[in-house]
Amino acid sequence: MSRIVVIGAGPAGLRTVECLAEAGLRPILIDESRRPGGQIYRQPPNGVPDAARLYGFEASKATALHALLARLGDRVEYRPDTLVWAIEGKRLSLLTGGNQHSFIEADALVLTTGAMDRILPFPGWTLPGVYTLGAAQIALKSQGVAIGRRVALVGAGPLLPLVTHQYRKAGAELVLSLDVTGLAPKLVLAGAMLANPKTVAKGLFYLARNALGGVPQRFGAKSLQAIGDGRVEGLVWQDNAGRSHTIACDAIGVSFGLRSEIQLADLAGCAMAFDPLTRQWQPERSPEGRSSVAGVYLAGDGAVIGGADVAELAGPRTALTVLADLGHKVDPARLAHLDSALARQRRFRVALEHAYPFPAALLDTLDDAEILCRCEGITVGTLRAAVRGRDVTEINRLKALTRIGMGRCQGRVCGQAAAELLARERAVEVEAVGRLRSNPPVKPVPLQAPLAASEDAA
Amino acid sequence: MTQTAPQFHRLVASSGALVRFLIDGAPAEARVGDLLITAILLNRPNLRRFEFADTHRAGFCLMAGCQDCWVTLADGQRLRTCSELVQDGMHVIIDGAPT
Numbered sequence: 425m426s427r428i429v430v431i432g433a434g435p436a437g438l439r440t441v442e443c444l445a446e447a448g449l450r451p452i453l454i455d456e457s458r459r460p461g462g463q464i465y466r467q468p469p470n471g472v473p474d475a476a477r478l479y480g481f482e483a484s485k486a487t488a489l490h491a492l493l494a495r496l497g498d499r500v501e502y503r504p505d506t507l508v509w510a511i512e513g514k515r516l517s518l519l520t521g522g523n524q525h526s527f528i529e530a531d532a533l534v535l536t537t538g539a540m541d542r543i544l545p546f547p548g549w550t551l552p553g554v555y556t557l558g559a560a561q562i563a564l565k566s567q568g569v570a571i572g573r574r575v576a577l578v579g580a581g582p583l584l585p586l587v588t589h590q591y592r593k594a595g596a597e598l599v600l601s602l603d604v605t606g607l608a609p610k611l612v613l614a615g616a617m618l619a620n621p622k623t624v625a626k627g628l629f630y631l632a633r634n635a636l637g638g639v640p641q642r643f644g645a646k647s648l649q650a651i652g653d654g655r656v657e658g659l660v661w662q663d664n665a666g667r668s669h670t671i672a673c674d675a676i677g678v679s680f681g682l683r684s685e686i687q688l689a690d691l692a693g694c695a696m697a698f699d700p701l702t703r704q705w706q707p708e709r710s711p712e713g714r715s716s717v718a719g720v721y722l723a724g725d726g727a728v729i730g731g732a733d734v735a736e737l738a739g740p741r742t743a744l745t746v747l748a749d750l751g752h753k754v755d756p757a758r759l760a761h762l763d764s765a766l767a768r769q770r771r772f773r774v775a776l777e778h779a780y781p782f783p784a785a786l787l788d789t790l791d792d793a794e795i796l797c798r799c800e801g802i803t804v805g806t807l808r809a810a811v812r813g814r815d816v817t818e819i820n821r822l823k824a825l826t827r828i829g830m831g832r833c834q835g836r837v838c839g840q841a842a843a844e845l846l847a848r849e850r851a852v853e854v855e856a857v858g859r860l861r862s863n864p865p866v867k868p869v870p871l872q873a874p875l876a877a878s879e880d881a882a
Numbered sequence: 883m884t885q886t887a888p889q890f891h892r893l894v895a896s897s898g899a900l901v902r903f904l905i906d907g908a909p910a911e912a913r914v915g916d917l918l919i920t921a922i923l924l925n926r927p928n929l930r931r932f933e934f935a936d937t938h939r940a941g942f943c944l945m946a947g948c949q950d951c952w953v954t955l956a957d958g959q960r961l962r963t964c965s966e967l968v969q970d971g972m973h974v975i976i977d978g979a980p981t
Contacts, residue, residue, distance in 0.1 A: 456946060456965075463945045469915045469967055522966075540947045552928040552940030553889055559944035562964075567920045568894030594893045654885060654938065655927050675889065685947075798942065798950060801934035832949035837942070868949060868962075 426750055429454060429516065429530035431508050431688060434462020435485075435732045436724025437536035438492050439739030445499040447747050452501045452528070453493075454508055454518065460493050461486065462538055463558060464732045466566045485732070510864030511691040514719065519869050532719045532746055535689050535707075536739065537726035541583075541679030542704075544786055544841050545804070547649040550795050553656030553675045557583045560677030564594055572675025576600040576659045578648060580680040581780045582731070585630040587677060592637045599673050601634060604680070604783045606644030606664060612778045620772035623733070642669075647789040650676055680783055682729050683840060689726065690862035693717050698855040701777050702729050704840060705859040711763070713742025721746055729777075734769045737762055787844055796845070797838045799831025807842060811849040818858045819843050832868055835860045889940050890923040903972040904956070907979035912968045918961060919944065919951050921968035922976075929953055929963060930976055938976075 428444060430437050433455035444451040453460075459467040465486040493502055503520065510517035514530040541556035548554070555563075555571045557579050563569050564587075574597050577588050588601040613624055634641055644664035651658045651670075660670045681702065689707035690696065695716035696705045708716050709727040723742040724735035741762045748754045792805025810816045810825050819842065822828055828842050829835035835842070839860050847854040898914030905926060912921035919941050922929055928938035930953050941951035944964045951963045956973035973979075 466945075469917070540943060540945055550932075550937070550939070552938050555941070556943050556948075559942060562944040563890065563920070564893065567890075567915075567917060568896060569890045569892045569920055569924065571891075572889060573891045596891075596893060655889070655940075674887075798948065801932065832952075833947065836947045867946065868952075 425449065426531040427452065427529070428532045428534065428746060429514075429528065430534040430536060431455075431516075432462065432536035432538055432724070432726070433457065433460040433493075433502075433504070434464065434536060434538045434724060434735060435489060436538070436726075436735035436739040436742075437462070437534070438489050439736045440534050440536060440723055440743045441500045442492055442496060443740040443743035444746065445496050447743075447752055449747075449750075450499060450501060451534075452503065452530075454503045454506050454516075454528075456505070456507050458505045459490075460502075460504070461490055463540070463562065465489050466562050468566050468568070482732075485736075489736075507867060507869070508688060509866055509869050511688055514692075517864070523870065523872075530719075532721065532750070533692060534713075534721045534723060534742060534746065535692070535694075535715075535726055536722075536724045536735070537685040537688055538735075539682040539684050539725035539729060540836065542681045542683040542840055543837050544680050544783070544844075545790065545794055545796055545798075545838070546647070546786060547789075547791070547794055548651055548656075549678075550798055550801075551650050551652055551656050552654070553652070554650050555675065555677050556679040557587050557677045558679065560675075561587045561590065564590055564596075568594075570594070570596040570675070571677055572656070572673065573597060574599050574673045575675045575677060576602065576671060576673040578602045578604060578645075578659070578661075578676060578678040580605045580783050581682065582627065582776060583679070583682075585627060585634060588634045588639055588641075589630040592634055592639055598639045600659065600671050601639050601641045602645055602659075602661060603641070603643045603780075604645040604648070604786065605780050609781055610779050612775050620768060623772060645783075646785055648678070648786065680786075681780060682725060683836070684729060685726050685836075687834065687862040687866040689715065689720075689722065691864060691866070692720050694720060694722070696859060698859075699728075700855075701774065703782050703844075703854055705855075711766075712745040713738065714745060719749075730769060730773050734766065734773065737766050737769065741766060784844070787841070787848060790845070796842060797828045797831055799833050799837070800827055802826055802828050804845060807845055808849055811846060816846070817850060819846060819860055820858065822846055822857075823860060829860050834863070834866060886927060888924050889927050890920060892924060901968050901970050903968055903970065903974065905974045906976055907973075914967075916968050917964055918953070918966045918968045918972070918974070919963035922953070922963060922974055926976065928976065 428451045506520040647662040649660040694707035709722045723738040896913035901912045910925040928940040942948040
């Protein structure tokens with residue numbers, strides 16, 4: 425029997441293995457976390473005492489996904505707490521429990537690696553107390569804690585009203601919910617109502633409830649600054665009319681949309697394409713879920729930013745392609761159903777991306793002294809000096825000369841902002857500066873682990 | 883808000899048993915099920931010194947992506963606090979144990 429390895433136990437990966445298991449294959453599901461659910465449905469380490477309270481509308485989806493693996497039992501080989509840190513061909517290097525090293529050779533790979541927050545630097549963004557919106561949400565859902573006592577949330581995507589709603593509902597003190605993209609672009613959502621009335625209604629509900637709940641909601645910002653002596657003590661922002669506002673807070677949750685986690689697809693040799701809608705490089709994916717590499721498949725936010733609901737549809741859609749490629753008979757009615765649901769979601773997502781345009785203006789406010797690379801404290805000025813003094817035109821050259829993108833996060837945090845800033849300096853489109861090449865290990869691994877494994881093999 | 887007040891704030895009471903651990907030699911308390919980042923930031927305003935400037939860091943993404951939240955234990959072990967649970971007897975070094 426073919427050995428099918430699925431990487432990532434978020435909504436896409438879980439629905440992928442469900443579909444494969446139902447067809448009688450025994451997929452291997454590898455996940456970095458200790459419990460299934462991914463980041464969007466991240467579980468507390470010791471169970472969910474009160475999921476409904478923390479998740480709101482998403483509670484039933486979370487509960488279903490969290491129970492999925494238990495329901496499938498040994499029809500799935502589940503390997504939690506396991507990092508895939510390198511891929512050569514279809515041979516994966518694994519690190520389990522932080523210290524056990526092993527390899528696995530797959531016949532087919534399904535990458536469901538998800539996404540993290542897209543980050544743009546702004547003055548003060550490395551102060552203790554500044555977190556991503558995703559982090560703010562994980563702190564609440566997985567730990568029952570808020571990122572501070574007086575929290576400001578700032579965003580440029582649908583995660584903002586959701587986290588605002590969840591924080592308000594959990595009883596956090598929210599001093600501000602600031603959508604930097606402004607209200608005007610939201611008019612496109614009126615058209616999107618036709619494609620996905622339920623989700624738009626849910627978004628409007630969040631906005632209305634957040635307003636009724638007394639959370640100050642503001643729209644449109646030209647600049648942001650976190651202020652404080654050694655920690656966050658306030659947020660200063662300039663509205664679209666140019667007025668400056670200061671609000672006292674001890675934590676800021678902030679991010680600007682989502683960024684696909686593409687390193688493993690890159691290492692697997694998948695061709696990448698620039699997505700102009702979300703301004704990022706992603707592995708090429710056919711509507712059926714194939715990558716450019718035979719036997720490597722893609723689903724969920726790791727390939728196309730669509731959110732959790734899309735991931736739950738793209739997972740089985742891709743699994744059916746895997747099954748068809750292995751010679752299994754696939755129910756055409758199910759395919760048609762998934763394809764039409766995905767097409768409807770896609771129309772909605774395009775409208776949503778237009779409702780939350782990329783806040784490029786924030787990049788124009790950055791002084792040379794601002795930190796761009798969070799890992800090593802490398803500044804915007806270092807980037808500009810490399811562009812002007814050494815005629816850098818391409819992002820990997822920039823990395824080689826400045827170490828921007830070379831730190832522990834491997835460019836996950838600074839990569840997109842660095843590309844945008846480089847493109848601005850060169851006055852070219854952002855895709856013209858290229859993309860950071862991925863290198864193993866994709867995350868830090870202790871040296872003694874791979875060394876011990878190679879000794880065993882020798 | 884003082885400079886030493888904890889960063890995180892618990893909203894939902896934990897049913898986990900008490901965990902006793904140390905930060906820079908001082909006793910601290912957490913609950914079973916708390917991630918190490920939660921345990922530290924419910925007691926302190928930050929996690930570690932930043933290697934490249936005279937500042938501190940307190941984590942950023944909480945999903946094992948940014949690598950901002952690695953700390954060192956007194957025994958030399960290094961842990962990413964957003965993916966590790968606090969354990970009884972752990973000794974986290976932030977600014978150094980009192981001599």
